[in-house]
Amino acid sequence: MPRLVSHPDEVKIVTRRFGQGAANIDKYIELGGYESAKKCLAQGPEWIISEMKASNLRGRGGAGFPTGLKWSFVPKQSAKPKYVLVNGDESEPGTCKDHLIFLHDPHAIIEGTMIAGLAIGAKIGFIYLRGEYRYLIEIMEKAVADAYAKGILGKNIFGSDTEFQIITQSGAGAYEVGEESALMESLEGKRGVPRIKPPFPAVVGLYGGPTVINNAETIATVPHVIEMGGAAYAAVGSERNGGTRLFGLSGHVERPGVYELPMGYNLKKMIYEVGGGVRGGRKLKAVVPGGSSTPVLLPEEIENLGMDFDQVGKAGSMLGSGGVVVIDDRTCIVEFALRTISFYQHESCGWCIPCREGTDWLKKSLTRFHAGFGVEKDIDNIQYLAENMMGRTFCPLGDAAAMPTLGFVKKFRKEFEDHLNGKPCPFAKHVELAVV
Amino acid sequence: MSLETMTIFSPQLAARLDALVAKYPVKRSALIPMLLYAQDEIGYLSDTVIAEVAERIGISELDVRNVATYYSMLRFKPAGKYNVQVCTNISCMLRGAYDVYERFQEELGVGHKGVTPDGFFSLEEVECIGACCWAPAIQVNYDFHDELTPGHVPGILAQYRSKADNEGKVPHA
Secondary structure, three states, X not given: OOOOOOOOOOOOOOOOOOOOOOOOHHHHHHOOOOHHHHHHHHHOHHHHHHHHHHHOXXXXXXXXXXXXXXXXXXXXXXXXXXXXXXXXXXXXXXXOHHHHHHHHOHHHHHHHHHHHHHHHOOOEEEEEEOOOOHHHHHHHHHHHHHHHHOOXXXXXXXXXXXXXXXXXXXXXXXXXXXXXXXXXHHHOOOXXXXXXXXXXXXXXXXXXXXXXXXXXHHHHHHHHHHHHOHHHHHHHOEOOEOOEEEEXXXXXXXXXXXXXXXXXXXXXXXXXXXXXXXXXXXXXXXXXXXXXXXXXXXXXXXXXXXXXXXXXXXXXXXXXXXXXXXXXXXXXXXXXXXXXXXXXXXXXXXOOHHHHHHXXXXXXXXXXXXXXXXXXXXXXXXXXXXXXXXXXXXXXHHHHHHHHHHHHHHHOHHHHHHOOOOOOOOOOOOOOOOOO | OOHHHHOOOOHHHHHHHHHHHHHOOXXXXXXXXXXXXXXXXXXXXXXXXHHHHHHHHOOOXXXXXXXXXXXXXXXXXXXXXXXXXXXXXXXXXXXXXXXXHHHHHXXXXXXXXXXXXXXXXXXXXXXXXXXXXXXXXXXXXXXXXXXXXXXXXXHHHHHHHHHHHHOOOOOOO
C-alpha cells in the first residue's frame, strides 16, 4: 500500500480526508462532502466560474492553464451534448499524486466532476484512469455506484430536476493518452493519437461535443475551492498560482512521499526539510522539478526557487506535474538521460515524424554514448536533434522528450565528454550494449 | 446464431460485456476496456477473442487489431498466470529497480517478456506505473508491491505460488 507521509509545513486541503476512510460515502458526507456540489447547484454556472477564476487554480496536469478560464470557453448553447472529462491517465514518470486521490478520496473526484458539469452545462462526466490502476478503478466504480444509490448522481441530483451521470473508463497502457485529444480518441475506442488543434476541446471535443478536460488533481481540488471560497483558496498560494499542490518527492530523498504544500514553496526547503535531505547524507547533484519531461535544475538553481508555474518557468524549467525527482552525486546523468529518453521513445505514438524519429535517434545516440562509443560530434548532434523536435508535433510529447534532453546536455556537458572515446561510464553499473 | 450461445467467455464476463456496450453514448467506447477484461479472463487476445469483441462492438476484426496493437497492456500471446512487471523508470531506477529486476530474472530464469516453462510466471520490464514515491515498485498482474529490495523477490514469488496452491491448481516450479 502506498505510504502516507506528513510534514508540519503541509497545508492539507486536497489531502485533508486522506487516511480517514472517505472512500466510504457516508464518511465522505460526514466530513463535509457533497456540500460544495449542493451549493453549486443552488448558485448556478456563472457563480461557479467566477469562484473558480478567483481561486487562481491552474491545471495540475502540467500545463498550468487557469481552470476557471478553461471552463468559461465552453459555449453556453450547443447542438451537441457537452462533456466533462477527468484525466486520470497519470503516467508522467515521477508522478503518483492522483494514485492517492483515487485511493483515499474518490468522492472528491465525483463531486469535482459534478461541479464542472454544472458550470458548463454538461450532463455526463467521464473519469478515465490508466489501465494499470485497476484497484483504483474498482474503488472509483464503487464510489460512483454509491453516489447513484444515494441520488447524488442520476436524473435528479439531490432531488432537483438537474441530471448528471458519471461513467468510469479504463485505459490499457499508453502514456500518450494522457494528452487531452489523444484521451478523447481513446475514449472513443480508437488508437490514442492526438488531434490537430484548433478546434480546441472546449468547442469540439469528445464525440464532437464541447468538452472540458481536467487533470484528476484539478478536479479533486474543485470542491475545496467552492467550500473555502475562491479568494480564500487563492490566498493560500503565491501570485497567480492559487492554493496548494500535491508534490511527489521521489528518487534519492530521505523521506519520499506525496506532500501537499502551498504553491510557491521553496524547492530547496522541500528537499532538505520536508523530504529530510538527500538519502544517506549524499550531495545533491540535480533535481527534476515536475516530472520527467521538465528540464533538470542544478543545486545552485534551487536556492531561492519557489515552486509555482511562473517561478519555475522563469528558472528555465517547468512545474509540470509536481513530481520532484532528487538525484544524488553518485548518479550518471548520461544514464539518467538515456532512461528518460527510452521512455519517450517507447511512448511516442508515431503520429508525428519529428517525435517518432527524434526520440528513436536520441535513444540510439545516448545508448551508444553511454556504452562508451560516442564521439565528440554526438553531443552536438543530440542537441541538434532535440532542438529540431521542439514545437514541431501535434502534441507536447515531442517537446517532453526534447526539453529534458537539452537540459542534460547543456548543464552536464562535461559529464557527457567524460564518456567519450571508449572510456567506461564513471558511475553506472548497468551499461547497456551498444547495438547501433 | 446469438452471442449468448456462441460466447467464448464465462457467463459472468459475458454479462459484464453486455452491460459495457450499453454504458456509453457511443458503443465503440466499450472497445478498450472490453479487450482488457477479455484478456484478464482468457490470458491474451486470441483470434477468437478478437472475433467476438469485433462482433460485440460491430466493427471489423482488423479495426479491433488496429486499436489493440496501440496499447501496451494488451497482448497477442499468453503471459504467465502471474505477470511480474518491474518498473525501471527514473524514480524506481534511482532506488535500485534494476537490482530488483535482475533478481527476478535470476529467480525466474527468464528475461524481458519471458515466460517460465510451467507457464506460471512471466516477467516484464515496464514503464512508470505511478508508484514513484514508493519506489522501487512492481505490479504482479494488477497488485502493487512497493518499496522493494532484491531480498523481497523470493517472498513475493512464494506468495503467488502458495496463492495458487490454495486454489489447488499449481504447477510447481
